[in-house]
Every structure is written in C-alpha cells, then in structure tokens.
Amino acid sequence: MAFPSLHSNILCFFAFLLLFGAAYANFSPAYGSFSSDFYSSKCPKALSTIKTAVNNAVAKEQRMGASLLRLHFHDCFVNGCDASVLLDDTSNFTGEKTAGPNVGSLRGYDVIDTIKSQIESLCPGVVSCADILAVAARDSVVALGGPSWSLQLGRRDSTNASFSAANTDLPSPTLDLNGILSGFSNKGFTAKETVALSGAHTIGQARCVVFRDRIYNETNINSTYATSLKSNCSSSGGDDNIAPLDITSPVIFDNAYYKNLLNSKGLLHSDQQLYSGGSTDSQVTTYNTSSSTFTTDFASAMVKMGNLSLLTGSSGQIRTDCRKIN
Numbered sequence: 001m002a003f004p005s006l007h008s009n010i011l012c013f014f015a016f017l018l019l020f021g022a023a024y025a026n027f028s029p030a031y032g033s034f035s036s037d038f039y040s041s042k043c044p045k046a047l048s049t050i051k052t053a054v055n056n057a058v059a060k061e062q063r064m065g066a067s068l069l070r071l072h073f074h075d076c077f078v079n080g081c082d083a084s085v086l087l088d089d090t091s092n093f094t095g096e097k098t099a100g101p102n103v104g105s106l107r108g109y110d111v112i113d114t115i116k117s118q119i120e121s122l123c124p125g126v127v128s129c130a131d132i133l134a135v136a137a138r139d140s141v142v143a144l145g146g147p148s149w150s151l152q153l154g155r156r157d158s159t160n161a162s163f164s165a166a167n168t169d170l171p172s173p174t175l176d177l178n179g180i181l182s183g184f185s186n187k188g189f190t191a192k193e194t195v196a197l198s199g200a201h202t203i204g205q206a207r208c209v210v211f212r213d214r215i216y217n218e219t220n221i222n223s224t225y226a227t228s229l230k231s232n233c234s235s236s237g238g239d240d241n242i243a244p245l246d247i248t249s250p251v252i253f254d255n256a257y258y259k260n261l262l263n264s265k266g267l268l269h270s271d272q273q274l275y276s277g278g279s280t281d282s283q284v285t286t287y288n289t290s291s292s293t294f295t296t297d298f299a300s301a302m303v304k305m306g307n308l309s310l311l312t313g314s315s316g317q318i319r320t321d322c323r324k325i326n
C-alpha cells in the first residue's frame, strides 16, 4: 500500500528537480559553460569529427601533428585561448599571423578550416574555433604516440587579435633560461611546467634561420650534430630549410627531447638552455629517466595552458569562419 505512493512521490520530486534545473539553466548563461560534456547534446559528433580529421591530416603529413600543437600554444599565449591566432588581417586590426614568431612558420590553418567546415555542416554556429584548436592539439599528440588528457570545453572566439601581443608574449629562441622562465611565469607557469611544456619540441621542425647562430657560434653543442646541420643551413643562406627539433624521433611524442639535451643536441638555443648548468637541469634529468613522469606532467600543463584567459558564457562569439569575425 505505502510503496506505490512513496514511488510516485519520488517521481514527483525528480520531475520537480528536472523542471527547476531546466529553468535555472535558461536563466543563467554561465551554467555549464565550461565542462567536459559541453557539446555532448549540442553537437554530439563534434569530438569524433575533430579526431578523425586530425588523424587523416597526420596520416597525410606527420609533421601536421606538431603544427597543430604549436597553433594552440600560439593561440593561448596571446590574450588567451580565443582563436585570435586564426584571424586574418582586417582594416580594423593587424592580426597575429604576420607577427615575428608566426610569420613563415606557423601552419595548419587549412586543417582547422577543413575541420570547422565539417563541424559547421553538422551543427551550425555551435562549436568554437578555440575549442577546435584545443581538441586538435590534444588529438595530435595522441596521434603521434603521446599522452591524452580530458578537456573542458566551451571556449568562445575573440572578435579581435593582437599583432603586438603576439610579438611580446611568445617566447623567442634566442632567450636565455631566465628569460624563458620569466616569460612562462608571466602566464602562470612554474619552472617545472615550463620544462614539461618545452617537451613539445619532441616533434616538429624548425627553420635554419632560428638555429643558425647556435650551430655556427655556440660551444655547448655536439660538434657532429652541428656539422650535420650545416649542410642544409649555410652561414649565409637557406633560411627556410628545415630540420627536426628532435633529431632522434621527430614524429614520435616521447621523451627523446630531454635525452638530446643531455647530449648537447638541443636544436634551438632556448632548448639547450634548459640543460646548461642552471636550475632546470635536474628536471631535464628526471624526464630523461622517466618518460611517464614527462607525459603526465605534460598533459597537466597542457590542460592549464588550455585554460588561459578564456571567453566563456556569452563573451566573444562562435565564429562561423575561423579566419574572420561574424
């Protein structure tokens, strides 16, 4: 006798909760605005679409995994992860694409355009370019054998970009250790996180123009390594010729970057600075010995990087075309 009545009371109670929850969500734009299931009802195929597209792009050209990872980094360090890096120049502002750290080397824009147009045809106006960058960076690392991590989603896209912040906030390969650490500290990262994030250079390529000084003028470089690099990077020409950041395994996301540093085979001046008798040497040694410590620390630091100054809720917009504001 008592059981059916208790049962319907419970149903009533849950119905009330559901109604109340729905009303609350309607009146509160910030409700659930940054969460791991952000697109699970709004665009259920968003994540699988990005993953498939990234896997296809990496299968076609393995370096693209590195390029997509760098694109997310260069987005987040310049006024936050808001896809500002993807905006083309307009009459109102000069974008970030032609800033020193980006011009002639940042790539992967076409892959993002392809992903965006696939997602727009599934769910128009729902998935931000900034989230696509964050997810594509994660899926790229996974595609090259690195760790995965879970991401909260709901980033929104900026309506502006900053050429000047791209020039000041992205690290230069000529920096010494103190400059590297202070640049990352300005964005909220510890020295340990800075060393972990730098391990991104276990994949990808760099142009002769950014490592020429190191191979001709520095002494803390393995001489066999320096000599081999000179064949494609003369002292006066070949600026755009590329070489792998990790000579050992350039398309595998592993800890070889740190092993190279122990052997004076960092490609960039800034890379070798992490193991040059300073305070970060011991962290490099730890990552040389333990690949799993590196991948765990890298994944955590990437989540933190993907959280930098986000536009959520009703700020910014969901761009229809990642290259221009709506």
Ligand code: HEM
Pocket: 063, 065, 066, 067, 068, 069, 070, 073, 104, 105, 107, 171, 172, 173, 174, 175, 180, 197, 198, 200, 201, 203, 204, 205, 206, 207, 210, 245, 268, 270
């Ligand atoms: C001290 C910090 C850093 C400096 C000075 C630096 C500098 C550079 C430079 C100069 C290049 C080559 C660009 C060219 O060819 O002109 C490069 C490539 C790259 N960077 Fe960094 N970077 C740093 C940190 C990071 C971080 C934190 C990430 C990602 C989490 C990252 C990801 C990459 C990747 C994946 C590439 C290769 C891209 C490709 O092959 O297309 N870098 N970086």
Ligand SMILES: *[C@@H]1O[C@H](CO)[C@@H](O)[C@H](O)[C@H]1NC(C)=O
Pocket: 090, 091, 092, 325
């Ligand atoms: C420039 O800004 C004005 C005012 O916000 C806007 O109406 C116009 O569409 C913008 N132009 C471009 C090319 O974005």
Ligand SMILES: *[C@@H]1O[C@H](CO)[C@@H](O)[C@H](O)[C@H]1NC(C)=O
Pocket: 079, 158, 159, 160, 161, 162
């Ligand atoms: C871009 O817009 C955001 C918010 O609309 C603002 O906080 C930021 O300062 C702007 N950045 C630039 C470079 O104008």
Ligand SMILES: *[C@@H]1O[C@H](CO)[C@@H](O)[C@H](O)[C@H]1NC(C)=O
Pocket: 212, 213, 216, 217, 235
């Ligand atoms: C090496 O250093 C010398 C002296 O500072 C400089 O003149 C020269 O341009 C440098 N060479 C390269 C390839 O950077």
Ligand SMILES: *[C@@H]1O[C@H](CO)[C@@H](O)[C@H](O)[C@H]1NC(C)=O
Pocket: 222, 223, 224, 225
């Ligand atoms: C430099 O690297 C080569 C292999 O590339 C190795 O044979 C040599 O022993 C290294 N030199 C030094 C001084 O460690």
Ligand SMILES: *[C@@H]1O[C@H](CO)[C@@H](O)[C@H](O)[C@H]1NC(C)=O
Pocket: 232, 240, 241, 242, 243
């Ligand atoms: C030399 O540079 C070219 C152009 O970037 C590149 O395709 C090639 O792989 C490089 N060769 C070597 C041996 O590194």
Ligand SMILES: *[C@@H]1O[C@H](CO)[C@@H](O)[C@H](O)[C@H]1NC(C)=O
Pocket: 262, 285, 288, 289
């Ligand atoms: C680096 O790691 C290797 C194992 O992969 C180990 O043999 C070597 O001793 C380590 N080097 C240092 C300096 O810890």
Ligand SMILES: *[C@@H]1O[C@H](CO)[C@@H](O)[C@H](O)[C@H]1NC(C)=O
Pocket: 034, 152, 300, 303, 304, 307
């Ligand atoms: C990222 O931001 C979200 C929402 O503000 C927060 O819940 C999460 O703890 C942050 N994660 C990190 C690693 O900062």
